[in-house]
Amino acid sequence: xxxxxxxxxxxxxxxxxxxxxxxxxxxxxxxxxxxxxxxxxxxxxxxxxxxxxxxxxxxxxxxxxxxxxxxxxxxxxxxxxxxxxxxxxxxxxxxxxxxxxxxxxxxxxxxxxxxxxxxxxxxxxxxxxxxxxxxxxxxxxxxxxxxxxxxxxxxxxxxxxxxxxxxxxxxxx
Numbered sequence: 001x002x003x004x005x006x007x008x009x010x011x012x013x014x015x016x017x018x019x020x021x022x023x024x025x026x027x028x029x030x031x032x033x034x035x036x037x038x039x040x041x042x043x044x045x046x047x048x049x050x051x052x053x054x055x056x057x058x059x060x061x062x063x064x065x066x067x068x069x070x071x072x073x074x075x076x077x078x079x080x081x082x083x084x085x086x087x088x089x090x091x092x093x094x095x096x097x098x099x100x101x102x103x104x105x106x107x108x109x110x111x112x113x114x115x116x117x118x119x120x121x122x123x124x125x126x127x128x129x130x131x132x133x134x135x136x137x138x139x140x141x142x143x144x145x146x147x148x149x150x151x152x153x154x155x156x157x158x159x160x161x162x163x164x165x166x167x168x169x170x171x172x173x
Contacts, residue, residue, distance in 0.1 A: 002083055004036055004044045005053075009072055009080040012054060016071040019045065032131070033146055045070055053079050096157075110172045114165060121161040128154045 007030065011022055022045075023038045030036075036044075048054045053076035057069045072080065098120060105113055131151050137143040 003034070003087070004040065005048060006080065006083040006087055007034055007036065008041065008044055008048065008070075009053065009076055009083065012070055012072040012076070013080060016057075016069050018059065018067045018069050020067070022070070029143070032134075032150055048076065051079075052076075094153075110168055114168050114172070117161055117165050117168070121158060121165065124154050124158050124161065128158070 007026070008022065011017065011025060017025075019038075019042060023041055026034065026036055026041065045054065049056050049070075053073065055071045055073050057071065058066050059069045060066050101116075108116075128151055131147055131154070134147045
């Protein structure tokens with residue numbers, strides 16, 4: 001829940017927002033760093049409110065249904081800073097799903113293994129190109145850093161796969 005709370009509190013640091021705005025921003029701009037869905041976001045916002053980190057006001061515009069507007073309060077700001085510092089200083093061991101296949105690679109013949117790894121290599125190269133198309137965010141550098149981190153990690157994966165494929169090709173000769 002800490003990562004989700006960090007995202008939601010971070011979004012509220014710049015301005016109060018209603019749930020639709022928050023979820024829309026997450027879907028459009030943060031899909032590279034989170035897979036948080038709307039129900040999870042709303043549940044996390046409710047918990048943050050129950051824990052005294054955000055305030056909720058109700059807003060009525062014209063004939064539209066009443067909607068909740070979420071605002072971070074002083075307790076929430078302190079909690080946000082704590083979560084942010086913990087996140088920035090944490091070291092993490094990333095679990096790549098593709099490593100599971102690597103563990104059992106010896107059970108496949110090389111003529112099937114090498115094309116599968118080449119396919120994975122090409123998909124990662126495509127992902128790099130997609131991330132490189134992400135527009136730069138001029139106001140704050142944090143989004144740019146997150147995108148650059150993704151690109152760097154994918155480039156490392158591409159180098160690893162190219163090296164592995166070359167080793168396997170040499171072994172097959």
